Amino acid sequence: MKDKKPFYMNKIFCNRVFLSLFGIIGGMAFAGAQTIHTLSVQEALELAKKNNITVKTARTNLQIQEQVNKSVTADALPTVSGIVSSTAYVQTPVSIIPKDAFGPGAPAEPQAVSFTPKYNATAGVTLKQTLFDGQVFVGLKARSTALDYSMKEIDLAVENLSVNVYKVYYQLLVSKTQVMLLDADIARAAKLLNDTRIMNENGFAEKLDVDKAQVQLANLETARQNTETNIINGYLSLKYLIGVPAADSLVLTTEFKEEDLKGGIPMDLQYRYEDRYDYQHLQISGKLGEYDIKRYKAVYYPTLDLNGAFFKNAYNNTYDFLTTGGTWYSNSYLGLSVNVPIFSGFSKNANLKKARLNYTLIKDQMENLKQNIDLEVRQARNNFLNAMKTMDNQKENTDLAESVYNQTKKKFESGLASNTDVTNAQTDLIQAQTNYINALYTSIIAKVDYLKAIGKI
CATH class of the missing domain: 1.20.1600.10 (Outer membrane efflux proteins (OEP))
Incomplete structure (x- = not known):
C-alpha cells in the first residue's frame, strides 16, 4: 500500500x-x-x-x-463691525475758487483754498442682517x-x-x-x-x-x-x-x-x-x-439685506480728539438692499x-x-x-x-x-x-x- x-x-x-x-x-x-x-x-x-x-x-x-x-x-445671524480711524493730512486737499467768483473786487486770478482740517477721526459701528x-x-x-x-x-x-x-x-x-x-x-x-x-x-x-x-x-x-x-x-x-x-x-x-x-x-x-x-x-x-x-x-x-451704521466724526487742525471738550458729529443710517439675479x-x-x-x-x-x-x-x-x-x-x-x-x-x-x-x-x-x-x-x-x-x- x-x-x-x-x-x-x-x-x-x-x-x-x-x-x-x-x-x-x-x-x-x-x-x-x-x-x-x-x-x-x-x-x-x-x-x-x-x-x-x-x-x-x-x-x-x-x-x-x-x-x-x-x-x-x-x-443667518447679524454681522456687527466696529470702525475706528484717524487721518492726518501731510498736505490738505484744496478747492479752486474761480476768479471773479464773488463779484467786483474779487481776486483776478483763481484761488486755491483748503476747507479740510489737518486732522480728522471717525468711530462707529456697522450692521448687516440677512432678511431673506x-x-x-x-x-x-x-x-x-x-x-x-x-x-x-x-x-x-x-x-x-x-x-x-x-x-x-x-x-x-x-x-x-x-x-x-x-x-x-x-x-x-x-x-x-x-x-x-x-x-x-x-x-x-x-x-x-x-x-x-x-x-x-x-x-x-x-x-x-x-x-x-x-x-x-x-x-x-x-x-x-x-x-x-x-x-x-x-x-x-x-x-x-x-x-x-x-x-x-x-x-x-x-x-x-x-x-x-x-x-x-x-x-x-x-x-x-x-x-x-x-x-x-x-x-x-432675490436676496434681501438690512444695512445700518452709526458714526461719530471729529475734525480739527490740532490732534486733540482724546481730550475732553472736543466736538464730535454724529451720523447714522438704515437701509434695505435687494439683489435680484x-x-x-x-x-x-x-x-x-x-x-x-x-x-x-x-x-x-x-x-x-x-x-x-x-x-x-x-x-x-x-x-x-x-x-x-x-x-x-x-x-x-x-x-x-x-x-x-x-x-x-x-x-x-x-x-x-x-x-x-x-x-x-x-x-x-x-x-x-x-x-x-x-x-x-x-x-x-x-x-x-x-x-x-x-x-x-
Whole structure:
C-alpha cells in the first residue's frame, strides 16, 4: 500500500486566518511586554471603538461637521463691525475758487483754498442682517441631516471594525484547539517513532519504517512551530485593530463553544434594508441630495439685506480728539438692499441639473444596494448553513479517524498491522483534524458575515 501524502494544519492558518484576511502587520512580539490586557470579546470591541484610528477619524469628521453647521448658522445671524480711524493730512486737499467768483473786487486770478482740517477721526459701528436668502435657509434646514450623515459614517466604521475584531478574536480562540490537536498528534507520532525504533532493533521493522515515522514527526513539529508564529502574528493583528501597542500582551477570556455558533441567529430570511448601516447612510445621502437641489433652486430668488451704521466724526487742525471738550458729529443710517439675479452665464442652471443628476445616481445606488443586500443575505445564509453542517460532519469524522488510528495502533502493537497502516491512519487523522479546524474557521467567518448581511452585527 502506498503511503498517503500528509496534510499539514499550518496551511489553514496561513491561508485562511491572518495573512490572507488581514495582512496587517508582521514581526514578532517583544519578549518584555509593557502591559497585559485581559479582554473578553466585548471588552476588546469597546477598546477598539475607543482607540481605532478609523473610528477616531470618523468622530473627528463629526466634530468638523458641527463646526460647519455653526458656520451655516452664522450666515443667518447679524454681522456687527466696529470702525475706528484717524487721518492726518501731510498736505490738505484744496478747492479752486474761480476768479471773479464773488463779484467786483474779487481776486483776478483763481484761488486755491483748503476747507479740510489737518486732522480728522471717525468711530462707529456697522450692521448687516440677512432678511431673506434662500440658500441660507436651505442650509439651516440641512444641518441636522448633515450631522446624521457624519454619525452614520461612525456607525459604518464601527461595524466594519466589529466584523474584523470578531473574526480575529474567535480565530485566535480556535487556534488553541488547533495547537491542542497538534500537540496530541506530536505525542502520537513521537510514541510511534519510539515503538518503531524498538521494533527495528528487534528485527520486526525496517529502517525505512523508522525514517517514515521520523519524517512525520518532524513535519508535525514544523507545523506546530509555523502555527505558533501565525498565532503571534494574529495577536499583533488584534492589537492593531483594538489600538494597543504591539509590545503589550493580550489575554483572551471569552470561551469558544461550538454551540454558540448555532444559537441566536434568525434563519427565516426576514430582514429589513433599514437595519443595514450602509443603506441608512445612502438614505441620508438622498436627503442631502434633495437639499442640494433646493439650494440651487434658491439661487434664482432675490436676496434681501438690512444695512445700518452709526458714526461719530471729529475734525480739527490740532490732534486733540482724546481730550475732553472736543466736538464730535454724529451720523447714522438704515437701509434695505435687494439683489435680484438676472443672468449668470447659465451656471445656475447647470448646477441645478447637476444636483438633480446626482440625486438620480443616489436613487439608482439605493436600488442596486437593495439587490445586493438580497444577494448577500441569501449567499451568507447558505454559506452559514453549509458551514454548520460541514463542522458537524468534520467533528464526527475527526472522532472516527481518531478511533481508527487507535485501533490500528493497537493492531500494530499486536503485530496484526504494519507500520504503513499506522502511518496511513495517522495521516487520515491529521487530515480530518485539518478539515475540522478549517470548518471552525469557516463557521466563524460565515456567522459574522451573515449577521453583517442582515444588519445584526
